[in-house]
Amino acid sequence: MKYNKITISIALIISALFFLVGYSYISSSEPTGETSSEFMGITTSNARYHTTVPASDELYPNCDLYKDDLYSYYVNHEDSYITAIVKNDLSIDPSNQDSITWDMAENIATEIFYFCNKQIDSQNVKIITRDGVEYIYEFEFIEILNGIESGTKALIQITNRGEILCAAFLKQEKILNRSAIAISENQAQLIMQDTILKSTPEEEIIKAEIDFSEYQASVKTFHDRTYWYIQTNVQIENNQSEHISRFYEIKIDYYSGEVLEIASQV
Amino acid sequence: MLTSVKKSSSIKDLKAATNERKSYMKKYVRSLSILLLVFSLLIGITAYAASGNTTVFYWKEYMGEGTTSDINYSLKSAGYTSTRVSKSYPDGVLLAFRNKKVVHVYTHGLDGGGGILCSDNKMLYTSDMSGDFSGCKLIFLEICQGAKNSPTYGRVDAKCKTLGAKSTIAFTENITAVTAFDGIHYFSKRVYYYLCSQAAPVSSAVSMAKFETYQRYGEYYGSDSCQTYGGSTKIR
Numbered sequence: 001m002k003y004n005k006i007t008i009s010i011a012l013i014i015s016a017l018f019f020l021v022g023y024s025y026i027s028s029s030e031p032t033g034e035t036s037s038e039f040m041g042i043t044t045s046n047a048r049y050h051t052t053v054p055a056s057d058e059l060y061p062n063c064d065l066y067k068d069d070l071y072s073y074y075v076n077h078e079d080s081y082i083t084a085i086v087k088n089d090l091s092i093d094p095s096n097q098d099s100i101t102w103d104m105a106e107n108i109a110t111e112i113f114y115f116c117n118k119q120i121d122s123q124n125v126k127i128i129t130r131d132g133v134e135y136i137y138e139f140e141f142i143e144i145l146n147g148i149e150s151g152t153k154a155l156i157q158i159t160n161r162g163e164i165l166c167a168a169f170l171k172q173e174k175i176l177n178r179s180a181i182a183i184s185e186n187q188a189q190l191i192m193q194d195t196i197l198k199s200t201p202e203e204e205i206i207k208a209e210i211d212f213s214e215y216q217a218s219v220k221t222f223h224d225r226t227y228w229y230i231q232t233n234v235q236i237e238n239n240q241s242e243h244i245s246r247f248y249e250i251k252i253d254y255y256s257g258e259v260l261e262i263a264s265q266v
Numbered sequence: 267m268l269t270s271v272k273k274s275s276s277i278k279d280l281k282a283a284t285n286e287r288k289s290y291m292k293k294y295v296r297s298l299s300i301l302l303l304v305f306s307l308l309i310g311i312t313a314y315a316a317s318g319n320t321t322v323f324y325w326k327e328y329m330g331e332g333t334t335s336d337i338n339y340s341l342k343s344a345g346y347t348s349t350r351v352s353k354s355y356p357d358g359v360l361l362a363f364r365n366k367k368v369v370h371v372y373t374h375g376l377d378g379g380g381g382i383l384c385s386d387n388k389m390l391y392t393s394d395m396s397g398d399f400s401g402c403k404l405i406f407l408e409i410c411q412g413a414k415n416s417p418t419y420g421r422v423d424a425k426c427k428t429l430g431a432k433s434t435i436a437f438t439e440n441i442t443a444v445t446a447f448d449g450i451h452y453f454s455k456r457v458y459y460y461l462c463s464q465a466a467p468v469s470s471a472v473s474m475a476k477f478e479t480y481q482r483y484g485e486y487y488g489s490d491s492c493q494t495y496g497g498s499t500k501i502r
Contacts, residue, residue, distance in 0.1 A: 059481055084481060090466040090474065094498035130490060133469045134497035155480045157473050165473055168481040222484030229485070245377070247410070247440040249487070263442035263449050263487060265410055266329065266372070 047073055060084065071164065076171075082116060085167045092135050092159060099160040102129070105137035108164075109156040113141045116169055117152060124150075135160040143172075148254075149221035170222070180255040185217055188228040188252045195259050196234055196248065207237035211245065219254055226254040316345040316462075316502045318367035323354035325373045325385050330446045332372050332408065333455035340455075341368060344462035344502040356382075356390035363426065364397045368404045368501055372454070375409035379438075380419025382409055392416075392425040400430030403501045404461075404468065408454050412436035413493040423495060433468045433496030441488030449487035453479045461501050469497025 046068035053060040053074065063074040063083060074084040100108075106129065114120065124143050132138035136157050143152040151172035157165040183191075189210060196208040211233040220229045229251055236244045247265040252258070320341045324334045334350055341348035346367060351358065354373050359382065362369045374383035382390040399405070405426045407413075412422045413436035423436035435457065443449030453475045460471035476489045 059478055084477075086474070090460065090464055090470040092467055092470055092498060133472045133492060133494045135469050136473050138473075153484075155477055157477060165470065166477040168477050170481070170484065220484070247442065249442050249485070261444055263444045265440045266332065266374075266408070266443050266450060 047071075052077070079171065081169065081171060083169055083171075085164055087159075087163060087165050090165070093161060094135060096160075099135075100137075100158075100162045102137060104162060105158040106139060108158055108162055109137070109139040109141075112156060112164065112167065113139075113154050116154070117141075117143075120152065132157055136165060148219055148226060151221040151223060151226075172221070182254050183228070183252070183257045185228065187257065188217070188230060191252050191257055191259060192230055192248070192250050192262075193234075195250065195262055196236070199262060204239040205236050206239055207235075209235045211235050220251075225251075225260060227251040227260055228254060316367070318346055319365070320346045320348040320368035320370075321362040321366050322348060322350045322370045323359060323362070323372060324350070324352060325354055326352040328385075329373060332443070332446055332451040334370070334372055336455045337370055337458045340458035340462040353385040354382075355386075356384050356388050356394065359384060359390055360395060360397070363395070363399050363402055363405060363429070363431070366402060368406075369402060370406045370408065370454075370458075372408040375407070375411045375414075375422070375437075376416070376419070377411065378416050379411040379414030379421060380416030382407065382412070382422060392419045392422055395422075395425050395429060398430055399426055400432075402426075402431045403433065403499060405431045405434045406454070406457070407434070407436040408441070408450065409436070410440040410488075411438065413438045413491070423493065427495040431496070433494065433499035435468065435472060435492060435494050437488050437491045438493060439488050439491035441491075443487060448483070449479075450489060452482070453487065453489040453492075465500055465502045467498045467500050468494050472497075 047066040048068070050065045050067045050072070053063045053065055055061045057063075060074045060083065062077060064077050066073040066075060067088065070088060072086045072088055073082050074086075075081070076083050106127070110127070113125075114122065120143055124145060126142045126144055128140040128142070130138045130140065136159055139156045139158070141154045141156070143150040151170065154167060154169045156167040159165050193208045193210065197205050199205075213233070215230075215232040217228060217230045217232075220227060229249070231247075231249045233245050233247050236246055238244070249261075249263040251260040251262075253260055322334045322338045322341070324331055338348050338350045348368075354371060359369070359371060371382060373385075375381065376383060376389065376391070380392050384390055405423070407422060409422075413424075415421050415424075421436075423434040426434050441450040443451050445451075456475035456478050457471045460466040460474045461468070464471075466474065472492055472494055476486065476492065479486060479489050
């Protein structure tokens with residue numbers, strides 16, 4: 001049993017090393033603009049240029065797709081970084097035999113995150129460990145600078161066999177202007193209430209009060225926007241004197257107070 | 267002399283008859299091989315394409331359509347005979363759980379878990395759910411808190427599993443969207459893409475859809491609270 005665990009660990013480390021060596025060629029090669037093959041350094045790694053994703057694609061517009069036997073790599077052509085890694089074979093083995101532990105999965109995810117984000121200081125990174133769906137371990141990595149998300153983050157999902165199922169890498173797109181005066185949480189709440197009162201033309205809402213029993217607020221960054229992200233139930237009273245409790249998720253620009261998005265429960 | 271002539275003619279007849287039988291056998295074997303080939307091909311195609319009936323419920327007047335049209339299309343593409351039903355009454359939903367291969371329910375969930383709010387505000391509580399769901403490969407509850415454990419009613423998804431459903435997808439928390447096409451609706455649509463087009467098992471399909479939602483919006487819209495039973499089940 002002990003021998004098995006050691007063997008599995010060695011096998012996992014070797015697989016991770018192979019992945020990292022392959023990836024190092026991908027990430028270290030500079031785009032030449034001549035051929036994609038030179039950019040990816042595929043003469044030495046197994047990943048080969050497959051296609052360029054059409055501009056109309058929802059997820060990877062204009063990204064270059066490279067593939068090897070195990071994974072597909074979506075590469076942002078302009079900024080030359082990998083935006084996603086997806087396992088080619090999505091089948092899973094539900095048996096418990098040889099399953100890895102949470103710690104082993106976290107080690108693999110951490111190693112991949114730092115390999116893809118070499119410039120990041122690990123002291124600035126928050127790791128959120130979440131119960132993935134069955135057989136899958138899920139980790140979110142968020143870089144935080146001066147208390148605010150920088151925009152560099154990743155979601156990495158590891159299978160029970162220690163393979164990457166999929167990994168999304170989001171990058172800070174530009175240095176954000178942190179000198180501007182940010183709006184406070186209270187101001188964000190007032191903007192939220194005001195927005196709800198105006199948001200549903202088919203239903204005249206006369207009162208909207210935040211229910212703080214399950215209230216959550218945080219400052220997040222996605223691409224080049226930093227925003228207050230408030231998730232809460234709101235007690236609503238309409239002009240028919242009906243009282244309704246409705247769940248909202250709202251994004252309010254951290255500096256301008258502009259409402260970027262308001263999502264409500266379906 | 268007569269006897270020898272008779273003998274030689276009977277040998278010739280015998281040879282001719284044998285040859286005829288041989289060529290007949292050849293033809294027979296050839297036809298049989300072709301038939302077997304066609305038969306195996308048909309069986310192969312049938313096994314590859316999914317078959318059976320599926321239902322996609324939504325509550326048009328109150329909830330809109332979400333991405334149920336895309337979901338219906340995905341199921342049809344996989345080989346199912348899929349029907350989209352714009353009203354989801356408790357009896358109809360329960361009947362579908364018992365008789366259909368895949369059931370998608372897009373409506374409200376009972377606050378605190380343990381129930382499905384159907385059309386005209388009729389509630390299907392877990393305590394009302396009974397029968398044999400073992401013919402159902404997947405029940406996807408696109409409702410708030412369908413996987414939340416209510417002290418009174420329990421979990422809707424767990425009850426479906428107990429009654430025999432091969433797999434379930436549901437959420438412990440509230441699910442949200444800005445429009446009919448984004449947020450959790452985008453997530454649901456992508457789950458079916460992976461289930462039907464990529465023949466992925468349930469847990470991989472859910473993980474892939476969650477990852478894509480994160481990549482696209484930077485948020486989960488409740489999909490991070492998604493729970494599955496029977497994650498290794500495939501519907502195609």
